[in-house]
Amino acid sequence: MKILVCVNHVPDTTTKVNVASDNISLDVNGVNFILNPYDDFAIEEALKTKEKFGGEVVVVSLGGDSHKETLRKSLAMGCDRAVLLKDSYSRDSFSIAFAISEFAKSYSPEIIFIGKQSIDYDNSQMCGLIATFLGWQSVSVVVKFAIEGNSVIAEREIEGGHEIVSAKLPAVIAAQKGLNEPRYPSLKGIMESKRKPIEEINPEQCANKINVLRMRKPTAKQKGKIVGTDISAVPELIKLLHEEAKVI
Amino acid sequence: MKILVFAEQRDNCYKKTAFEVSQAASKIAAKLNSEVIALTIGENISSIAPQLGNYGIKKVIVVNEPRLKNYSTSAFTSIVNQIVEKENVSVIFLPASSMGKDLAPCLSAKLNAGVASDCTQLKVEDGKIIATRPVFSGKGFLDLEITSEKKIFTLRPNVFTISQTTTELATVEEFKPQLEEKNFSTIVTEVKQSSSKKDVTEADIIVTGGRGLKSPENFAMIEKLADTLGAAVGASRAVVDAGWRPHDEQVGQTGKTVSPSLYIAVAVSGAVQHMAGMSTSKYIVAINKDKDAPIFSIADYGIIGDAFEIVPAMIEEINKLK
Numbered sequence: 001m002k003i004l005v006c007v008n009h010v011p012d013t014t015t016k017v018n019v020a021s022d023n024i025s026l027d028v029n030g031v032n033f034i035l036n037p038y039d040d041f042a043i044e045e046a047l048k049t050k051e052k053f054g055g056e057v058v059v060v061s062l063g064g065d066s067h068k069e070t071l072r073k074s075l076a077m078g079c080d081r082a083v084l085l086k087d088s089y090s091r092d093s094f095s096i097a098f099a100i101s102e103f104a105k106s107y108s109p110e111i112i113f114i115g116k117q118s119i120d121y122d123n124s125q126m127c128g129l130i131a132t133f134l135g136w137q138s139v140s141v142v143v144k145f146a147i148e149g150n151s152v153i154a155e156r157e158i159e160g161g162h163e164i165v166s167a168k169l170p171a172v173i174a175a176q177k178g179l180n181e182p183r184y185p186s187l188k189g190i191m192e193s194k195r196k197p198i199e200e201i202n203p204e205q206c207a208n209k210i211n212v213l214r215m216r217k218p219t220a221k222q223k224g225k226i227v228g229t230d231i232s233a234v235p236e237l238i239k240l241l242h243e244e245a246k247v248i
Numbered sequence: 249m250k251i252l253v254f255a256e257q258r259d260n261c262y263k264k265t266a267f268e269v270s271q272a273a274s275k276i277a278a279k280l281n282s283e284v285i286a287l288t289i290g291e292n293i294s295s296i297a298p299q300l301g302n303y304g305i306k307k308v309i310v311v312n313e314p315r316l317k318n319y320s321t322s323a324f325t326s327i328v329n330q331i332v333e334k335e336n337v338s339v340i341f342l343p344a345s346s347m348g349k350d351l352a353p354c355l356s357a358k359l360n361a362g363v364a365s366d367c368t369q370l371k372v373e374d375g376k377i378i379a380t381r382p383v384f385s386g387k388g389f390l391d392l393e394i395t396s397e398k399k400i401f402t403l404r405p406n407v408f409t410i411s412q413t414t415t416e417l418a419t420v421e422e423f424k425p426q427l428e429e430k431n432f433s434t435i436v437t438e439v440k441q442s443s444s445k446k447d448v449t450e451a452d453i454i455v456t457g458g459r460g461l462k463s464p465e466n467f468a469m470i471e472k473l474a475d476t477l478g479a480a481v482g483a484s485r486a487v488v489d490a491g492w493r494p495h496d497e498q499v500g501q502t503g504k505t506v507s508p509s510l511y512i513a514v515a516v517s518g519a520v521q522h523m524a525g526m527s528t529s530k531y532i533v534a535i536n537k538d539k540d541a542p543i544f545s546i547a548d549y550g551i552i553g554d555a556f557e558i559v560p561a562m563i564e565e566i567n568k569l570k
């Protein structure tokens with residue numbers, strides 16, 4: 001089975017967010033980038049699928065040279081080959097998904113695994129976009145996954161429960177935490193990943209559909225009120241919630 | 249320019265987001281002098297549709313289709329697409345719920361439309377819709393416009409507050425979509441309710457417990473406070489990882505993003521990844537014995553003290569209001 005997994009290179013979760021001088025993007029000075037946490041689950045599921053059905057796992061990322069770091073980690077975890085769709089231009093979800101789906105057409109995998117969300121711009125759009133560009137099915141926010149015949153049987157998280165979804169292959173599957181326990185790269189994997197080449201391809205172009213006007217930091221909340229330092233403050237707190245905030 | 253609202257229902261009941269999105273879209277439509285219609289898809293749902301009139305919708309298109317009792321990504325995408333063509337819709341508003349977030353990118357690719365996901369604010373400037381959306385887990389906000397001819401916005405639940413402005417009812421128009429076998433390539437075969445309890449993403453009040461509660465048994469007091477307030481119980485990742493609470497209660501970066509009117513964090517330190525999921529709550533209350541806990545930096549009201557004394561006292565005090 002030919003399996004494709006998409007990974008993104010994102011600021012780690014503790015990043016202090018500052019706005020760059022262009023007023024529309026993140027100031028990347030001093031920011032530590034990591035493999036998008038949800039993509040760990042996508043890689044793990046791709047590797048498990050290969051272990052079950054045989055084949056190969058190709059990992060792809062669209063971005064600048066810095067994305068190679070994340071591709072190396074994916075190789076170290078066990079992906080067979082890595083492809084960088086090299087582009088420094090800042091694309092929106094539509095444009096990234098378009099380029100990835102064009103690449104997918106040339107590789108023609110039977111299934112694509114991605115993360116449910118990139119923790120940079122939190123778009124959660126890639127799954128439906130790539131699938132629709134390819135004329136495939138998609139299942140988002142997946143916490144359980146199996147292939148039965150020519151269908152995917154998956155469980156996706158919804159408000160207050162789960163949906164059991166049956167989708168015909170080929171399909172794009174977006175991994176949510178809980179799907180599996182991602183493996184750590186082995187020492188052997190890390191050594192091998194250093195030797196494996198990362199193929200560079202020029203991605204297809206596609207105009208953005210989103211125009212960012214400005215990026216800003218949240219307006220700092222007024223310093224909150226410490227109502228008290230022990231149990232005697234409780235009546236005052238409840239009174240404030242009832243009369244001032246009017247939320248209870 | 250016509251605006252379409254995707255009004256989500258489950259089990260023949262509108263989700264609160266259906267009203268939120270209807271009202272937010274109606275306000276935008278008024279500013280743009282354009283028409284706004286809604287679409288509801290389900291098995292037998294014509295009777296619930298008129299109430300959307302209360303939130304500014306004049307006409308609701310309903311699709312009654314036995315095969316669509318449950319959600320289907322492929323069939324819903326096709327139906328919305330057919331409505332967009334038939335009605336010549338140029339802007340679509342959906343809730344940023346699990347359904348809306350699943351549907352929006354499929355429509356985006358089909359309609360060549362840009363999507364602004366999970367918007368927390370909308371306004372009209374120079375005849376254009378400007379959306380604000382949180383990025384980097386709420387540590388930043390983008391103001392953006394969609395430049396494609398067709399435009400899609402998903403709205404974060406609980407952020408766009410509703411007020412029933414009229415008692416008017418919407419007219420209901422039934423639509424029979426063209427559906428082929430292939431439109432059912434993805435189907436939901438079963439919906440498993442985790443329990444009858446309230447989901448954190450839909451709750452108006454959330455009481456969240458953290459590791460400072462020391463054991464799963466001590467969550468009894470959190471549940472009691474939640475019951476007293478008609479609230480949902482939330483959890484930090486530390487307590488979910490410890491197996492004290494189920495993952496569907498987790499709030500934060502790797503859990504759920506919530507925006508209730510009142511968020512009470514009990515014995516939660518307020519790690520950035522936790523705050524990522526709740527910083528847009530309207531009012532935040534922190535109960536923590538450490539005066540330097542980061543949660544106090546975003547709390548509107550705080551008590552520095554022992555949760556084991558304060559929570560029971562809160563329950564007692566709230567009961568006095570009743």
Ligand SMILES: Cc1cc2nc3c(=O)[nH]c(=O)nc-3n(C[C@H](O)[C@H](O)[C@H](O)COP(=O)(O)OP(=O)(O)OC[C@H]3O[C@@H](n4cnc5c(N)ncnc54)[C@H](O)[C@@H]3O)c2cc1C
Pocket residue numbers: 013037457458459460461483484485486487498499500501502503504514515516517518519520521522525535536537538541553554555556
């Ligand atoms: C990639 C990544 C993703 C993550 N995603 C999430 C996420 O989605 N959600 C999330 O919550 N975390 C997430 N985390 C974890 C996060 O960093 C914190 O570890 C976690 O939120 C801490 O949980 P806590 O506040 O319950 O525990 P602690 O940080 O241990 O805090 C316990 C608090 O209880 C207080 N306390 C103790 N006893 C009492 C008492 N008797 N009365 C009152 N207060 C008391 C203490 O002062 C302390 O502030 C993530 C981390 C990473 C790296």
Ligand SMILES: Nc1ncnc2c1ncn2[C@@H]1O[C@H](COP(=O)(O)O)[C@@H](O)[C@H]1O
Pocket residue numbers: 006007008009036038039042060061062063093096100113114115116117118119121122123124125126127
């Ligand atoms: N630049 C990119 N290159 C490759 N995959 C990506 C890229 N951006 C996002 N993805 C994939 O799409 C998923 C969802 O991202 P998003 O829709 O941007 O929130 C991520 O978890 C990745 O698997």
